Each structure stands twice: as C-alpha cells, then as structure tokens.
Amino acid sequence: MHNGAVHEGHGAVMTPTAIGDDLLNTGKPRGKTFRNAAIIFAVLTLLGVVGFALRVLDVIDTGLHNTPVWGYHAALFSFILTAAQGAPMVAIAPRMVKAHWQRSVSRIAELFGLIGVASFVIYLPLAWILPSMEDGRRTLWFYGDVQMPAHMPEVMTSLSLLALTVCGLALLWTSAIPDFAMLRDRTSGSKQRWFAWLARGWIGSTRQWNWQKHRLGILGAFYFMMLVTTHFSYSVDFAMTLVPGWIDALYPITHAHNSLQAGVAITLIAMFVLHRFGGYKSYITLDQFWGLGKILFALSLLWFWFWFSSFIIFWFGAKPNEEAILDLLFVGPYLPIFFVVFIFAFLVPMWSMI
Numbered sequence: 001m002h003n004g005a006v007h008e009g010h011g012a013v014m015t016p017t018a019i020g021d022d023l024l025n026t027g028k029p030r031g032k033t034f035r036n037a038a039i040i041f042a043v044l045t046l047l048g049v050v051g052f053a054l055r056v057l058d059v060i061d062t063g064l065h066n067t068p069v070w071g072y073h074a075a076l077f078s079f080i081l082t083a084a085q086g087a088p089m090v091a092i093a094p095r096m097v098k099a100h101w102q103r104s105v106s107r108i109a110e111l112f113g114l115i116g117v118a119s120f121v122i123y124l125p126l127a128w129i130l131p132s133m134e135d136g137r138r139t140l141w142f143y144g145d146v147q148m149p150a151h152m153p154e155v156m157t158s159l160s161l162l163a164l165t166v167c168g169l170a171l172l173w174t175s176a177i178p179d180f181a182m183l184r185d186r187t188s189g190s191k192q193r194w195f196a197w198l199a200r201g202w203i204g205s206t207r208q209w210n211w212q213k214h215r216l217g218i219l220g221a222f223y224f225m226m227l228v229t230t231h232f233s234y235s236v237d238f239a240m241t242l243v244p245g246w247i248d249a250l251y252p253i254t255h256a257h258n259s260l261q262a263g264v265a266i267t268l269i270a271m272f273v274l275h276r277f278g279g280y281k282s283y284i285t286l287d288q289f290w291g292l293g294k295i296l297f298a299l300s301l302l303w304f305w306f307w308f309s310s311f312i313i314f315w316f317g318a319k320p321n322e323e324a325i326l327d328l329l330f331v332g333p334y335l336p337i338f339f340v341v342f343i344f345a346f347l348v349p350m351w352s353m354i
Contacts, residue, residue, distance in 0.1 A: 020182050026279045033277070056125055067129050074126055074238065080119045081161075081234065082255070086227065086263025087112035087270075088168055090292065091175070092220035101291045104283040108274065109267050110175050113168025120165050127154040130238065138241040157233040164226040171219045174212060177202050231256040243328065245321025248313070254306040261299040261345065268292050297353035304346050 014022065055073065090109035094102035131137040132151060139153050181202035184195035202208060235255035240246050268289065275284040311330070314322040330338050 020186075022282075024183075024186065052122070059125065059129070067131075070126065070129055073122070077119065077122045077126060078234075080115060080122065081230070082259045083262035083266045084112045084115040085119060085164060085168065085230075086259030086261075087267045088171060088223060089227065089260055089263050090267045092171070092223060094291075095216060096220060099291070101287045104280075104285075105267065105271055105288045105292075106175065107179075108270050109263070110168075110172045112263075112266070113165075113172045116161075116165030116168045120161055123158070123161055126238065127151075127158055130154055131242075138244075140236045140241065153233070153237040157230065157237060160226055160230040160233055164223065164230050167219055167223040167226055171216065171223055173198070174215050174219060177212065178204065227259060228253075228256045231259055243325070246325050247321075248310050250306060250310045254310065257299070257302060257306055258345075261296065261303055261349075264292055264296045264299060265349065268296065293353050296349050300346055300349040300353065307342075307346075 052073075055070075087109045091102065091106035095106070130151075130153075133139055133153075177199055180195045181199035181204070184192055184199050187195060232252040232255070235252045239255075240248060240251055271284050271288060271292070274280045311326075314326050328334060
C-alpha cells in the first residue's frame with residue numbers, strides 16, 4: 001500500500017482517512033467467538049502465571065537442589081525467545097531493503113516485541129538456577145587463571161536480553177506513533193490524553209516522517225544485533241556448556257538463524273488468523289503470504305545447511321566425546337524430538353513453500 005488500499009470485491013481505491021476509519025472499525029473486538037477465545041487465553045495465561053509463581057516460591061523455600069524440574073521452564077523460554085522475539089525481524093529486514101509488500105503486516109510482526117517483557121521475566125529464574133562457574137561449570141567466556149565474577153555469563157545474557165526487549169518496545173512505539181495520533185484525533189476524554197502522550201505531537205509533517213524512517217532503521221539494526229548476541233550468549237551458557245564434550249562453533253549462530261526462521265513462521269500463522277478470522281482480507285493478501293513464503297523457503301534450506309554442517313563434523317570426527325553427542329542428540333533420548341524438528345523445521349516448510 002502506498003496511498004491507499006483496494007477493497008476486496010471492487011477496484012475502488014480508499015483514501016488514507018477511509019483506511020483509518022476502516023481499520024478502526026475492523027479492529028474493534030466483537031462477536032461471541034472473539035469473546036470466548038479471549039476468555040480461554042486469559043484463563044491459560046492466569047494458570048501460567050500461577051504455576052510460575054508457585055515454582056519460584058518453591059525455590060525460595062527449598063533452595064536450588066532440584067534444578068532438573070526447571071527443564072520445561074527453560075524449554076518454554078527458549079521457544080518464546082526463538083519464535084516470538086524473532087518475529088520483529090519480519091518488519092525490520094524488508095524495511096531495510098525498501099520492500100513495500102510487508103507494510104500491511106509490519107505491525108503484526110512488531111507486536112511480538114511486547115512479548116519480550118514476559119520473556120525477560122520468565123528468564124530471570126533461569127539465571128538464578130544456572131550452576132556457577134565456581135562449581136566447575138564450563139563456559140566460553142573465561143579460562144585459566146582469569147578471576148572474574150562467578151555469574152558473569154548470566155549477567156551478560158541478562159543485559160543482552162534486556163537490551164533486546166527495550167529495542168523491541170522502542171521499535172513498536174516508534175512505528176505506531178502515527179497510529180496513536182490517529183486515535184488521538186478520533187477519541188476524547190482520558191483515552192485521548194493517553195494517545196496524545198504516546199503520539200508526542202505527531203502531525204504527519206515531512207520532517208516527522210523522515211525522523212521516523214531514520215529511527216526505525218537505527219532501532220532495527222540494534223534489534224538485529226541484540227537478537228544475535230542474546231542467542232549467542234544463551235545458547236552457549238544454557239545449552240552447549242552444560243553438556244560435557246559438546247563443542248560446536250556453529251551452534252550459536254544456528255540458534256540465531258532458527259529464531260529468524262521461527263519468527264517468519266509465527267508471523268505467517270498470525271497473518272493467516274487475522275486474514276481468515278480478523279476481517280483483514282483487504283490488507284493481508286496473497287502478496288504478503290507469497291513474499292514471506294519465499295523467505296521461509298530460503299530459511300528452511302539454510303536450516304538444513306546449518307544442521308548438516310555441524311552433524312558432519314561430529315560424524316567424521318568420531319572422537320569419543322563427538323560420538324557421545326551424536327548418541328545424545330540424534331540417537332538417544334532426543335531422537336523423537338530430532339525427528340519432529342527435522343520434519344517441521346525443514347521438510348514441511350520446504351515442500352509446502354514449493
């Protein structure tokens with residue numbers, strides 16, 4: 001969309017004002033289905049919060065002796081970090097190359113930046129229970145006689161995740177300033193005051209549009225850097241160094257690539273839901289699905305390249321520690337998970353995109 005959108009069923013081009021009115025009307029929650037879905041997800045969220053609080057209280061009462069019970073919690077955080085916090089790149093990357101097909105889905109991707117707040121809260125207990133280097137835990141950061149704080153790796157991961165979350169929120173707010181201004185001009189009372197504060201005096205001048213364009217470029221670059229940094233730090237200290245003999249120079253960047261792939265996939269799912277059930281068929285069309293589908297196809301091929309490049313080193317190296325890693329990750333207890341990941345991260349998206 002440049003200056004308007006074409007309504008489904010006829011060729012009339014809508015004016016910017018008409019688009020704003022139509023989006024506001026479409027975005028209003030209504031219907032029994034929406035209400036029931038909101039109630040179900042609210043209950044599930046509440047149960048998750050209660051479970052999280054009980055687990056934290058149990059640690060406070062009994063200490064950190066039973067760390068394996070946090071395995072599901074760590075897996076949940078890994079999924080949120082990989083999928084949800086990778087989604088804003090769907091808005092960032094096409095914007096950097098001046099693509100226009102992504103404009104109507106940019107907000108869908110940017111809204112996933114809000115999940116960073118919950119992600120950071122979920123992460124905090126993991127930093128607490130991670131074994132200290134004083135207990136003999138391996139780490140990529142320090143070797144030999146260098147004396148560093150025992151929890152420095154967790155601090156580095158925490159800071160990078162916090163920076164990623166702040167960048168995501170700033171990216172969403174900067175992109176949504178014109179929308180807040182539109183809501184400011186269409187509401188009254190306390191809502192208008194909130195929207196006016198968020199709009200920061202936006203009137204749509206050329207200078208303001210240039211300011212927004214440059215800030216989005218800067219924030220997007222920082223978000224990408226912090227995404228890679230966070231995945232590097234987290235994958236090393238919360239996965240690879242906890243498994244004796246696991247040495248893989250490609251694993252951290254593989255973890256970051258998986259975030260890009262999962263971010264595209266979860267954005268496609270959100271687009272389908274909004275297209276099918278949200279009333280946005282006039283704005284989310286085949287162009288958006290086609291554009292992201294090609295990106296997902298490329299990322300699926302790249303997933304195989306990363307996996308095979310690591311696997312072939314262990315396979316042909318055949319050292320005892322490398323054979324042990326193969327037995328653990330591809331043959332032993334993780335065999336069912338490996339097959340599920342191989343099918344749904346490579347085979348299904350690759351062939352469906354073809």
